[in-house]
Amino acid sequence: MSGADRITEGRLALGSFIRSQRNLANLSLRELARRTELSNPYLSQLERGLHEPSVRVLKALAGALNVSAETLLAQAGLLEDRTEEPAGSAAVAVETAVRADPYLTNGQKQALLAVYRSYQAESTHGGHDRTEVRAPATTRGSGAGRSRAGGRTGTGD
Numbered sequence: 268m269s270g271a272d273r274i275t276e277g278r279l280a281l282g283s284f285i286r287s288q289r290n291l292a293n294l295s296l297r298e299l300a301r302r303t304e305l306s307n308p309y310l311s312q313l314e315r316g317l318h319e320p321s322v323r324v325l326k327a328l329a330g331a332l333n334v335s336a337e338t339l340l341a342q343a344g345l346l347e348d349r350t351e352e353p354a355g356s357a358a359v360a361v362e363t364a365v366r367a368d369p370y371l372t373n374g375q376k377q378a379l380l381a382v383y384r385s386y387q388a389e390s391t392h393g394g395h396d397r398t399e400v401r402a403p404a405t406t407r408g409s410g411a412g413r414s415r416a417g418g419r420t421g422t423g424d
Contacts, residue, residue: 277344279316284342284359286314288332291366302331319343333377334362335384358387 289299296314300307305324312318320328325343329336338359365371365379 275316278319281320281339281343282314282316284339285310285328285332287363288334288366289314291363292332294331299328299331303327333366333380335387338362358383 289296294302296307296310299305300310303310303324305327309318313320313324320343322340325339326336328334329339332339335358342359361383362380365376365383368376371379
């Protein structure tokens with residue numbers, strides 16, 4: 268694949284990602300334009316892969332779509348992989364799943380995403396090993412006195 272083909276493919280993928288995030292956020296093109304202070308035609312062209320946006324435009328889109336700037340930069344191919352995973356693929360999947368959940372309010376989605384991003388930043392910058400994560404300890408009596416079937420044992424209930 269030539270360099271020009273990769274650039275075109277990257278712009279198409281970014282445009283598709285922007286459109287999908289806009290749709291998940293239930294925003295019209297006009298509303299996204301208003302929030303980003305970009306024109307409707309320019310946003311439409313971005314979504315169709317006709318332009319390569321600047322970092323300033325990507326940051327404006329990230330803010331309006333409630334997506335991390337790092338995620339959009341990775342989608343645009345402007346960030347180098349820091350791990351063996353595809354650039355931001357796990358983060359994109361988590362953020363997309365949270366935004367698509369019909370049982371969460373917008374406020375709950377924003378809170379979950381903020382917590383998720385803070386944990387990402389902590390593990391990325393703090394050097395924490397992901398293998399250190401353990402299930403929380405059970406509280407006293409949480410399973411005591413219960414049979415495998417879940418009923419009480421011993422004294423007559």
